[in-house]
Amino acid sequence: MIDDAPAPRCVICPRQLLDHETGRFICLPCEHRIDQDLRKLAGPAGLYARLCLRIQPGRGGDGPAVSGTPGRAMPCNEAVLTMTANGGLVSTLETWVEDWATYGLARRSTGGRLQHRVDVAVETLRLNLTRAASRHPALDEFAREVQQAARQIEAIISGERAPRRIPVTCPCGTVRSVTLDTDGFECRGCGAEYGHSEALKLTVAERRAA
Ligand SMILES: [Zn+2]
Ligand SMILES: [Zn+2]
Numbered sequence: 001m002i003d004d005a006p007a008p009r010c011v012i013c014p015r016q017l018l019d020h021e022t023g024r025f026i027c028l029p030c031e032h033r034i035d036q037d038l039r040k041l042a043g044p045a046g047l048y049a050r051l052c053l054r055i056q057p058g059r060g061g062d063g064p065a066v067s068g069t070p071g072r073a074m075p076c077n078e079a080v081l082t083m084t085a086n087g088g089l090v091s092t093l094e095t096w097v098e099d100w101a102t103y104g105l106a107r108r109s110t111g112g113r114l115q116h117r118v119d120v121a122v123e124t125l126r127l128n129l130t131r132a133a134s135r136h137p138a139l140d141e142f143a144r145e146v147q148q149a150a151r152q153i154e155a156i157i158s159g160e161r162a163p164r165r166i167p168v169t170c171p172c173g174t175v176r177s178v179t180l181d182t183d184g185f186e187c188r189g190c191g192a193e194y195g196h197s198e199a200l201k202l203t204v205a206e207r208r209a210a
Contacts, residue, residue, distance in 0.1 A: 011025050011139060013027060015029075015030075025137060025139050030143065031129060031133050035129055037147050037150045038146060039126065040150050041089065041093075041122055041150055042118055048118045050157055051083060051156060051157060054156070054157070083149075086114065089149050089153070090114050092145055092146075092149055093117075093118060093121035094109060094117065096121075096146075097121045097124055097125065100125065100132060100136065103132070103135055103136055105131055105132050106124045109121055109124075164179065165178065165179055166179070168202035170192060170194075170202065172189045172190040172192070176188065182196060183195075184198065184199050
């Protein structure tokens with residue numbers, strides 16, 4: 001019999017599957033990428049743990065608690081809370097564990113604190129990923145969600161690392177934003193030049209006036 005059917009393609013990238021990938025839904029490079037994303041999320045130095053440190057400095061991921069001055073919430077905190085709380089990343093992962101378990105591809109987690117649940121979910125998903133590659137038809141959706149979660153957390157972490165900008169007002173009325181380590185600036189409105197400490201004094205003056 002002549003084999004004239006088109007070679008099956010990876011459901012993710014969608015490269016044509018090679019001989020040694022026969023029977024799989026995804027290609028080996030895509031499986032590798034998923035595994036990398038999963039690995040990035042878990043563990044004491046993983047993205048989830050690092051995100052939890054953003055809200056509980058030095059305490060790890062027992063659960064969210066907002067730090068900081070009331071009324072001066074950092075804009076990132078909501079995104080951090082949404083992602084770290086029960087219902088965030090841990091639920092995304094556990095929903096897939098639940099789904100994979102119905103295919104006999106994962107072991108359901110037995111509770112514990114959130115960091116532990118993330119680690120256990122990632123562990124069972126990684127352990128079964130190769131088998132899932134040829135047994136689970138929705139790996140593209142899984143890959144997308146895991147990648148999105150990893151990227152979102154990376155963005156939150158790097159966004160918070162960026163220096164905070166403070167608006168300062170020149171006596172001429174021109175407003176601009178500076179960072180705490182500014183070298184100074186020349187006012188666009190009146191041309192006045194401010195060095196580092198003068199620029200920051202403008203901030204202080206504005207806060208006193210407010
Ligand atoms: Zn692929
Ligand atoms: Zn000015």
